[in-house]
Amino acid sequence: MKHYILFIWGVLLSTFVLGQNSKYQEFFVGTYTSEGAEGINLCKLNTETGEINLENTFTGIENPSFLRLSPNKKFLYAVSEAGDAGSFVYAYEVVNNELKFLNKQSSNGQGPCHVDVSSKGSYVAVACYGGGTTSIYPVLKNGKLMEAFITNVNSGTGPVKDRQAKPHAHSIKFSPFESLVFSADLGTDQLDIYQLNFGGLKKAEQKFVKLPPGSGPRHFDFHPNGKVIYVINELNSTVSAIRKEGNDWKVFQNISTLPKDFKGESYCADIHVSKDGKYVYGSNRGHNSIAVFEVNPTDQSLKLLETVSVEGNWPRNFGITPDGTRMLVANQRSSNITVFNIDKETGRLEFTGKEIKLPAPVCIEFL
Template identity: 55%
Template sequence: MLKFYIGIICMLLSGCIFAQNTKIEKFYVGTFTSEGAEGIYLCNFDSATGEIALTKTFKGIDNPSFLKISPDKNFLYAVTRPQEKIEESGGYLQAYKIEKDGSLKFINKQVSNGSDPCHVDVSPDGKFVAIATYGSGTTSLYQVTENGGINSAASTIVNTGSGLTSRQKAPHAHSIKFSKNGKQVFSADLGTDKLNIFDLKKSKLVPAKQPFVKLTPGAGPRHFAFHPHANIIYVINELNSTVYVLEKQGKNWEVVQSVLTIPENFSGENYCADIHVSADGKFVYGSNRGHNSIVVFKTDPLTKQLEFITTVSTRGDWPRNFTLSPDGKFLLAANQRTGNIVVFKIEKNTGIPEFSGNEIKLPAPVCLEFL
């Protein structure tokens, strides 16, 4: 009988330990419905094992190509592209309330003031949402209402200029982010080779005293990420497969380093896409479409400049987007063309992602956003 009770106690203890080691996170998947997806997907992620499970599908949303959750985790904002021309400007910014179970409840939408909206961000205080449109090269700012909805755009900036290559005959705003203090907005324009800088004044976007950082002609800046502990911005360039390191020197941002994202002996076509920095600032990751890999960089402890470590196959085709898990232990890569999201465990000391054995098949995944 004593052995029986000891066995029961052991089972209960092991169950408690397992429960403590298992934490289920939720993340949303933005997609291209024009490529076979059904809308926005909600998945569970086991932060102990790296396993993924699809839990809900929110249908009837046209090409929700990029998603962003508010800082208080109560609202989700999506930029969408109708498959047919039903809006003259080309798309929408849509607001959703996030229910307790992760379900999305539509609040309202506003026009995107430009075709092919491709990126969205929320201010640190949750009072503003900003978007970028690739087709028209515009950036727009929206005020958030008390219920999490959005008013019509308070201001829209129309970029001007062109670049060196056939992809750069016009402006193409490809990403937008608020500064860490929320007082400025940065936007990468692939068409003009600029990282544009705006001040947030009286609820409008106003070009800053340094209105932009000019990058190498033909670079094609796409996405960028801030270093968490330094005045450093990492810009990933789609057209020349590089990451530029920008440093705040005095009052201006300056390019201080350029590094390749692919091995020097790679001879195929490659188009960079997404970029993220680890929470401790020690590693920077970028995605290569064509080479189909995640590039891994180590940051210098003092200068925060980059040292190329390696590239890791994403085990699929066209990794348009990827993300790091909230605890920083996993990297999830979304392969658009092969329709799979692959989970990698990040080796703590080297920062190198290693395939966890887990993945999920979902059509045309193009954005991953953890709740």
């Protein structure tokens, strides 16, 4: 009887502790050390109050501007925009919320700006803005990166001469629905498509989706139905909706991320689709807002609901908490991360009044 009581007490205590801990959501922050940051930050969000605390800072990496965790959350991969010293992608093991450096590999191009991990954690992909290249790296079971088994060198130009004189691969992502890899190239106005199979990568049967001239595709996200991709375009502040029709991907809508009466300069950055596929969010740098779109349930076209001030300057990347209730926005130039409530019924945002000051935050990755 005594052992039974102790067992029940232990279960209740464990449940209490887990309940207490569940109100916290930890996340990593990518930064620019060239703008005063020290490295990769680990922060903790109180999901009840919206308050954020800085837990730790991991140094020894230059300009870790974009981060991605492996699906099992055991490994973190970060690009390092190291300039003339050489550009790299770093691999870390996450041990008790500490980062243990594993190894690094060349990014095979200047200005690596985006990294992604395949659904099983077997591959890491990197896009280089300066070099216009994309690379795929096999991942060992211990999380270390092998040398890239393929590097694609993009070609082409666009009509915006000061931004599109050459290719600028700005993002790369593994499709969660099939063995395809997509990459947005700002310099060529294309969403490039590759086929990943048997440890190799080749151009897919449809090699790319051509986007409006001068649009400058930057980031993109997938609708949960697997048939629609939303691409946010930096240069003309729009979102292009792309649908799979038969075996081909085709643009079926281009919609502005800005209010009709806005006259200033603004450049889009990041985009995310809500888990239920009902809403799409995009960041405007210059207008300094998040554009909130409602997704038509029939054809997945977009309708702009509102643009909400980010309460900061130059919103680079932003993240939606795993439970879908809050959004964290990394404002690069005002050096703050701001917290918003998400109304799950309407998709609309409300500033909580909570923020944390951190030098040059540019990426949010939830642990």
